[in-house]
Amino acid sequence: MHVRGGATVPSAEGAPKGERGMAVRADASDVLVLGGAGVDTIVHVPELPLPYADSYMIDSGIRTRAGQTGDFVALGLAALGLRTHHLDLLGDDPEGDLVRALHHEHGIGLTALPQPAGTKRAVNLVGPDGRRLSLYDTSRAHPDDRFPQATVRALAAASRHVHVTITQPCAHALPVLRETGVPLSTDLHDWDGENPYHEPFAYAADVVFLSAAALADPERTMRRIAERGRADTVVATAGADGAHLLTGGELTRVPVVDPPAPVVDSNGAGDAFAAAFLYGRLSGEPPERCARYGAIAGAHACTVPASRADAIGRADLLRRAAGPNP
Structure with a gap:
């Protein structure tokens, strides 16, 4: 197990254990x-x-560059000055090395658990107008993949907030996360409001993000999320x-x-x-702000070429937010 932004030490009695008998000491974040660590290959069409x-x-x-959801x-949160830690499965492969290098370059804590199937990867076809079509390699995950519960519990307990991606195996970690009492957020991406895979995430999180692209009636879906789940805030x-x-x-x-x-x-x-919204929420700002x-x-983000991993900084965000037309 590879850990940055914390430490990996020999297991002690009662210590939270990760892989291979090692214990995770989680620094505050x-x-x-x-989840959601991986590599994209960008093709402009x-x-x-x-x-x-x-x-x-x-x-x-x-x-090819590191950077999935x-x-x-994590990159957006770190650029805004938040102490950020990332947990996921990574392969011992060139793609995993790219992900590790990205986190090291931007000072983002990383706990990388071994993934024998390899690091998640995708191909993004990007059109001249900036739209994309993503092809995900599903062979690099397995239904039996799990995060060690003790690792999840230790890292979550040391955090003010947990953002859960909808990638495998995050759904299995939701019960442990809820036990910690730490506020959760998730992004359902282009959910159609019907696919049952997304529902555990939608109903477990306190803040839910999603795209309205596949929703016939965004308001109806948003209100259903709030009524059936824990969310006090839903953003489409x-x-x-x-x-x-x-x-x-x-x-x-x-407004756009x-x-x-x-x-x-x-x-x-x-x-x-999502990153900037969470920055505001953790800073005590009202939902509208x-x-x-x-x-x-x-x-x-729409102005950043697909070949780069970049994010707006806090000074620029606050400067633009203070103006009448950001």
Whole structure:
């Protein structure tokens, strides 16, 4: 087991144990991010959907970089000055090395448990307008994958908040997380409101993010999440239409924020929104202010090329939030 931002020490009686008989000593953190570590290969295509052809010439190059949903949330949180720790399964492979290097470069604590199937990976096809189509390699996960309960409990107990991605094996960690009493958030991404896989996440979290892209009636889905689960806040992002915020039973619209530069890629925009929203929440800001932070960070993320892993900093976020037109 590889640990940064904490320590790995020989197990003692009663100590929380990770893999291979080692104990995890968890340093205090603001946010623990669970799951969602991996590598993307970025391919810029002339249009989406991509018409069939025998071959395409990719003049912009094909690039592989670390950064899936959990990595991007952790990166966004760290860029905003929050002490961040990330827990996931990683392979002993080149992709895992890229993920480890990303966390080391940005000072993000990482507990990487062994994944014999290899590090999660995906291929992102990115169109000229910044839209993407993601192809996920599901062979690098197994239904029996689990995080050691003691490791989850120790890291969560040392954190002010836990953000849970919907990747394998995070669903199995939800009961342990709820036992700790630490507030939870999750991102359901493009949930259609029907797929049962997402429901444990939707109903266990205190803050739920999702995209409205696949929802016929976003308000109905948002209210169902709040009524059936624990969420006091539900946010549905809607791209160029801004976002919907449900808190205290009241639904409001979050205005869209104009990007500060041309849009080149939408990948990571939702993760940036979630990170900035959580920064506001942990700073004691009201939900409306948190959502404004999220909209600003999401707009910034759309201006970052897919080949880079970058996030808005706290000074820039607060400066733009203070202006009339961020």
